[in-house]
Amino acid sequence: MRRPNRNIEIFSMSVLDLFAAALGGFILIAVILFPNYMKTQKAEVELKETRSDLQVCKKAESEARQSLATKTAALATCESALASTFLVVVIEWSYAGNFDVDLHVTDPEGREFFWGKSNRDKRDFPATEAQLSYDNTRGPGVELWQHPKAVTGSYTIAYDYYGSPGGNQPVEVRGNVFHRNGRIQLPNVTLTETHKLRPVAKVVVNQSGGVDARFDP
Numbered sequence: 001m002r003r004p005n006r007n008i009e010i011f012s013m014s015v016l017d018l019f020a021a022a023l024g025g026f027i028l029i030a031v032i033l034f035p036n037y038m039k040t041q042k043a044e045v046e047l048k049e050t051r052s053d054l055q056v057c058k059k060a061e062s063e064a065r066q067s068l069a070t071k072t073a074a075l076a077t078c079e080s081a082l083a084s085t086f087l088v089v090v091i092e093w094s095y096a097g098n099f100d101v102d103l104h105v106t107d108p109e110g111r112e113f114f115w116g117k118s119n120r121d122k123r124d125f126p127a128t129e130a131q132l133s134y135d136n137t138r139g140p141g142v143e144l145w146q147h148p149k150a151v152t153g154s155y156t157i158a159y160d161y162y163g164s165p166g167g168n169q170p171v172e173v174r175g176n177v178f179h180r181n182g183r184i185q186l187p188n189v190t191l192t193e194t195h196k197l198r199p200v201a202k203v204v205v206n207q208s209g210g211v212d213a214r215f216d217p
Contacts, residue, residue, distance in 0.1 A: 084180075085209040087130075087150040089157055091175040091186075092142045099139035099171050100162040103132065104197060108153025113145055114160070137162075139171070150179075155203040161191035168192055177203055179211040187215050 091103050104114045107130060111117075117124040118132040130147035159173055175186035186201055199216040206212070 085150050085205060085211060086178075086180060087145075087147045087155065087203065087205070087211070088178040089145045089155075089175065089203075090142065090178070091144075091159065091173055093139050093171050093173050095139040095164075095169075095171050097139055097164075098137075099141070099164050099169075100137045101139075101141065101143070101171060101173055101191065102135070102160040102162050103143040103145055104156075104158040104160060105130075105132070105145045106156040106158075107147070108151060108155065150205050152205050152207055155205070156199065157186065157201045157203065158197050158199045159189060159191060160197050161194045163194055168194055175200065177201075177211070177213060179205075180209065181211065184211065184213045186213075 089103065089105055091101065093099060093101050102115050104112060106112045107128070109128075111119075111125045111128065111130075113119060113125075113130060113132045115132065115135045118135065119125045119128070120131050120133070122129075122131075128147070129149060130145070132143070132145045134142055134144040136142055157175070157177075161168075161171065164171060170190050170192045172188055172190045174188050177184040177186065184203070189198065189200055191198060201216060202214045204212045204214070
């Protein structure tokens with residue numbers, strides 16, 4: 001009977017040892033690097049959250065800038081409104097009959113408003129909203145010129161004694177200038193000569209919307 005061969009091959013044992021060593025090394029490396037892997041995963045999650053927060057912040061910044069621009073424009077509009085004023089010039093005379101006094105107002109652009117160029121339909125001076133609103137040709141009479149948005153500069157006020165019953169009979173004219181801060185009373189003027197333009201005052205609107213007047217002697 002043949003005796004069985006019980007020899008163990010050295011090569012086979014060496015391969016097993018190599019595999020076991022490699023597996024052990026892999027496990028050791030995995031154990032060592034596993035915390036770092038978890039940290040990497042956590043870092044990626046945090047990075048994603050940070051990017052999301054950054055997008056939210058950028059959107060909020062854009063909305064804030066837009067809101068600021070809107071509020072800045074609104075503020076500029078308010079400042080412009082505060083710096084503007086209206087002007088209303090009213091004159092009156094109490095003499096009854098065919099006493100006709102005409103109001104003339106010349107604005108800083110040289111546009112002269114009177115009965116012949118009242119600008120009520122904006123055909124005389126299309127670029128401005130100013131107009132001679134009322135023109136009476138008999139006394140007692142009232143004439144009124146108005147500008148809802150008076151521009152900066154000097155406005156000249158003058159009277160023209162257009163006519164009276166029976167010649168150059170004197171007529172006394174009173175006047176007032178109304179603006180956003182109050183009223184300026186014009187000096188009483190007695191007109192004796194017809195068809196002669198009589199300067200009365202210069203009304204000055206400054207940059208801040210204030211109004212002042214200088215009276216002609």
